[in-house]
Amino acid sequence: MIEAHELTKVFKVRKMRPGLWGAVRGLVSADVEEVRALDGVSFSVPAGERTAYLGVNGAGKSTTIKALAGVLTPTSGHCRVAGRDPRADRYAHSRTIGVVFGHRTQLWWDLPVEESFRILARLHDMSKEDAVLNRKLFDEVLDLGEIAHRPVRTLSLGQRMRAEVAAALLHNPRVLLLDEPTIGLDLLLKEAVHELVNRVVADRGTTVLLTSHDVADITAICERVVVVDSGRDVYTGSLDDLLRQAPTRTVRLDYSGDIEPEVLASHVRQDIGRVEVGVAGRRRIKVEGPPELATPQRVLAAVSGLVAVTDLVAPEPTLGEVLRSLYVRTAEPARGSTR
Numbered sequence: 001m002i003e004a005h006e007l008t009k010v011f012k013v014r015k016m017r018p019g020l021w022g023a024v025r026g027l028v029s030a031d032v033e034e035v036r037a038l039d040g041v042s043f044s045v046p047a048g049e050r051t052a053y054l055g056v057n058g059a060g061k062s063t064t065i066k067a068l069a070g071v072l073t074p075t076s077g078h079c080r081v082a083g084r085d086p087r088a089d090r091y092a093h094s095r096t097i098g099v100v101f102g103h104r105t106q107l108w109w110d111l112p113v114e115e116s117f118r119i120l121a122r123l124h125d126m127s128k129e130d131a132v133l134n135r136k137l138f139d140e141v142l143d144l145g146e147i148a149h150r151p152v153r154t155l156s157l158g159q160r161m162r163a164e165v166a167a168a169l170l171h172n173p174r175v176l177l178l179d180e181p182t183i184g185l186d187l188l189l190k191e192a193v194h195e196l197v198n199r200v201v202a203d204r205g206t207t208v209l210l211t212s213h214d215v216a217d218i219t220a221i222c223e224r225v226v227v228v229d230s231g232r233d234v235y236t237g238s239l240d241d242l243l244r245q246a247p248t249r250t251v252r253l254d255y256s257g258d259i260e261p262e263v264l265a266s267h268v269r270q271d272i273g274r275v276e277v278g279v280a281g282r283r284r285i286k287v288e289g290p291p292e293l294a295t296p297q298r299v300l301a302a303v304s305g306l307v308a309v310t311d312l313v314a315p316e317p318t319l320g321e322v323l324r325s326l327y328v329r330t331a332e333p334a335r336g337s338t339r
C-alpha cells in the first residue's frame with residue numbers, strides 16, 4: 001500500500017554569515033550547502049498494516065512523510081501510495097490519504113473547527129450520513145464538542161491536535177500518515193487518540209505510517225517498525241522481533257546467606273564470563289550481559305550451593321531501551337551496518 005524505493009532528498013541551503021554585512025554578502029554570493037535529508041531510503045507497508053517510522057531527530061522522518069503526502073518532490077527514487085505517485089494526481093491522492101503533521105496545522109486558521117470539517121467533507125465528496133457518523137465517533141472519543149465552534153487560532157496545542165486527528169480521519173482515508181500526532185497532548189488525550197486510530201483502523205482496515213518519539217504511541221498503535229538513520233533505512237521488522245534484538249539482558253537476584261554481595265558478584269562474573277555483575281542491595285546482585293549469557297538459568301547455576309535464592313527477576317527489555325541501543329549503534333562510525 002505504501003512503497004518507498006531508494007528515496008533521496010537533497011535540500012540546498014544558502015549559507016548565512018553572521019551580522020549585517022554577512023546578510024548582504026549572503027544575498028549576492030551563491031554560497032550554498034547541501035543537506036541530504038534522505039539518502040536512499042526504501043521500505044514498504046502492506047495494506048492494513050500499522051508501521052512506526054522511527055529515528056533520531058533529523059533522521060529524515062518528516063521528509064519521508066512529506067514525500068508520501070505529495071507535498072515534497074524527492075530528488076531521486078520514487079514512492080507510491082495505494083499504487084499512485086503522490087505528485088501525479090494530487091486530488092485523487094488527497095482523497096486516499098489522511099495526514100497529521102503535529103508541527104503544523106491542516107485546518108483553516110481563522111475558521112471554526114466545525115466549519116473546517118464541513119469544508120473537508122465537501123472537498124472529499126462525503127455523503128452527509130458518513131460525515132455525521134464520523135463526527136459522532138470523534139465527538140465521543142475526542143470530546144470535540146467544547147471546541148467545535150472556536151476558530152482554530154484560538155485553540156491550545158492539545159485542543160488543536162484533537163481537531164487535526166479528527167480532520168485527518170474524517171473522509172475515511174485508506175492510508176493514514178501520522179507525523180507526531182500526539183505532540184502536546186496529555187496522557188488521557190494520547191490514549192484517546194490511540195483508541196480512535198485503533199477503532200478506525202480495525203473497522204476500515206486503514207494502513208498507518210506513524211512517526212513519533214513517544215514509545216506509548218508506537219506500542220499502542222503499531223505492529224511493525226522501520227528505523228531510519230541519516231536518511232537510510234537501518235531496520236525493518238516486527239515490533240516483537242525488534243524487542244528480541246535487545247543487545248543486553250538483565251537478571252536481578254536476591255539471596256540469603258553469609259556471603260557478601262561483592263564476593264558473590266565476583267564469583268558469578270568469573271563463572272559466567274563476559275557479563276557485568278554489580279551489587280544492587282544488601283543481599284542482591286544484578287547481572288547484565290548478552291541475552292545468551294545473562295539468563296536466569298546461568299545465574300542460578302553460578303550461585304548454586306553458595307546461597308539460598310529468595311527472588312529472581314529477569315525483566316523484558318522495553319522498547320525505549322531497545323531503540324536507545326539501536327540509535328546509539330547506528331550513530332557509531334560504521335553507519336548503516338544493521339541495514
Ligand SMILES: Nc1ncnc2c1ncn2[C@@H]1O[C@H](COP(=O)(O)OP(=O)(O)OP(=O)(O)O)[C@@H](O)[C@H]1O
Nearest residue numbers: 011013035037055056057058059060061062063064
Ligand atoms: N526545508 C528544508 N531545508 C533544508 N533542510 C531541511 C529541510 N527540511 C528538512 N531539512 C533537513 O533534513 C534533515 C531531515 O529532517 P526531517 O525533518 O526529515 O527529520 P526528522 O527525522 O523528521 O526529525 P525530527 O525527529 O527532529 O522531527 C535534517 O537535517 C533537516 O535539517
